Amino acid sequence: xxxRKLEDKFNEWLRTGKNALLVTGARQTGxxxxxxxxxxxxxxxxxxxxxxxxxxxxxxFESASTNDMQKFISRLTVxxxxxxxxxxxxxxxxxxxxxxxxLTAIKFMVDDGTFRYVLSxxxxxxxxxxxxxxxxxxxSVLKMYPLDFQEFLKAVGxxxxxxxTLRDCFVNRLPVDDFIHxxxxxxxxxxxxxxxxxxxxxxxxxxxxxxxxxQIHKDIIAxxxxxxxxxxxxxTLKLIKTYDLIPSELNMKNKRYIFTDLDKNLKFDRxxxxxxxxxxxxxxxxxxxxxxxVIPLKINKQSNLFKLFMSDAGLLTTCYGRASQIKLLDxxxxxxxxxxxxxxxxxxxxxxGYDLYYFASxxxxxxxxxIEYNGKVLPVEVKSGKDFTKHSALNNVLSNEDYKIEExxxxxxxxxxxxxxxxxxxxxxxxxxxEDSLQLPAKPKLDLSDL
Numbered sequence: 001x002x003x004r005k006l007e008d009k010f011n012e013w014l015r016t017g018k019n020a021l022l023v024t025g026a027r028q029t030g031x032x033x034x035x036x037x038x039x040x041x042x043x044x045x046x047x048x049x050x051x052x053x054x055x056x057x058x059x060x061f062e063s064a065s066t067n068d069m070q071k072f073i074s075r076l077t078v079x080x081x082x083x084x085x086x087x088x089x090x091x092x093x094x095x096x097x098x099x100x101x102x103l104t105a106i107k108f109m110v111d112d113g114t115f116r117y118v119l120s121x122x123x124x125x126x127x128x129x130x131x132x133x134x135x136x137x138x139x140s141v142l143k144m145y146p147l148d149f150q151e152f153l154k155a156v157g158x159x160x161x162x163x164x165t166l167r168d169c170f171v172n173r174l175p176v177d178d179f180i181h182x183x184x185x186x187x188x189x190x191x192x193x194x195x196x197x198x199x200x201x202x203x204x205x206x207x208x209x210x211x212x213x214x215q216i217h218k219d220i221i222a223x224x225x226x227x228x229x230x231x232x233x234x235x236t237l238k239l240i241k242t243y244d245l246i247p248s249e250l251n252m253k254n255k256r257y258i259f260t261d262l263d264k265n266l267k268f269d270r271x272x273x274x275x276x277x278x279x280x281x282x283x284x285x286x287x288x289x290x291x292x293x294v295i296p297l298k299i300n301k302q303s304n305l306f307k308l309f310m311s312d313a314g315l316l317t318t319c320y321g322r323a324s325q326i327k328l329l330d331x332x333x334x335x336x337x338x339x340x341x342x343x344x345x346x347x348x349x350x351x352x353g354y355d356l357y358y359f360a361s362x363x364x365x366x367x368x369x370x371i372e373y374n375g376k377v378l379p380v381e382v383k384s385g386k387d388f389t390k391h392s393a394l395n396n397v398l399s400n401e402d403y404k405i406e407e408x409x410x411x412x413x414x415x416x417x418x419x420x421x422x423x424x425x426x427x428x429x430x431x432x433x434x435e436d437s438l439q440l441p442a443k444p445k446l447d448l449s450d451l
Contacts, residue, residue, distance in 0.1 A: 001037050002198055003154050004030065006142055010038050013118075019137060020106045020117040022096075025144035026282030026311050027122040027227070028220050030198040032094050034144070035120055039090065046090040047080045051098035058099050065105035069112045076115075090116045097121035103128060103139065110138045123227065125280030145282075145351040146196030146312040149344070150431040153187060155201055170432045173423055175415045181426060185331075185413055188428045192340050193325050195314015196347070210325065217318035224283055231277065238262070242274045246284065246308050247319040250339035254366060256289075257308045268304045275308070285309040285346050290357040293370050293377050293403050297357045307358060309346040316343050337384035341427055342368060345382050345411060348430040364400070365393025373433065379408040380433075388412035388424065398422070409433075 228239035278284035289305035327335040369380040
């Protein structure tokens, strides 16, 4: 079983969670497998329902949504041959997006307290429009992504001690031992081709056959397009055309998605719902423009200006074709890796919980990414070539006193070095850009009793 970071959070819910748990994410990221295997590994008493394979069960959950819990429990007992034990059995509801009122039902199911519930589904952001307003106190949400680079390293056998050494180098801004650095970069280039879709990673580990890995990618993309076709038939969405254009748009100089490449006479509002669908489904990752690199970045967000990355770099490199994959694996210098490097960075930062932005100015230039890191604005530039120390736009922004930016990262294939406000990091160290160490300041408990 591939080790996933969500395992710890899931097991914590198994030990102490009283509310329901929802695991969401794009198709083929391993949600169902993770839940099932962890329930088995912990010898949990559980029963599994799949609302796609068992559509007749939708009416069962409808009784819960009307708060008729006596009818719901009796129907639930009949729906399975397994004995259900009050206070012990966990009800696993897979493909829960089929029942659009599941978030209403879950409140009554948790309130009833007879059983515990874990839910999973794809396209939840599309089907369950009220997902962001899930019943507070009744439902916890975990989002699953393809394996990030750290998970990939664990899957191919890296030792925890090596990861800790890399983390120490990141924290202290010290160069990585050159032998270790080169080996990790070799793994990184392999990750560019394999990506993080669990089936592709497992195939690579088991057979080391990149052709089979690419076929898995093609099958996943075909599955996505089947979903697209289903929704296009019901609406005016242009999902396939919008999705297919992502690889070529990322290969352009500024990587911004140009709507007129879809249609020369296009107005954004005609395709806006298609973009939103792809984002909500988790198959595309947006990086929005912000007009000012100041906190909060969201205030200056431009919703109609964005870059659109694929949810997994392995899918992207398969779209670029076998010749590009071979050059990546051979680390040929003439290949332009910029789009794929940036796709990895977008994936890693998204999985680490960041909202992503980029900054573009006619006078100052363009920055690849801007995030809010440790409570401050952090520009992140991505360089795939040898001229990684050349970054005029970053210099312009750092020298602008209005922005008060204290630090910037440049990610490349080279080792750690620091020059003034700029820290040059190996691109694989994006995995350490998280907010785990950021603590809110301690304050005395508010007491207004003397007023």
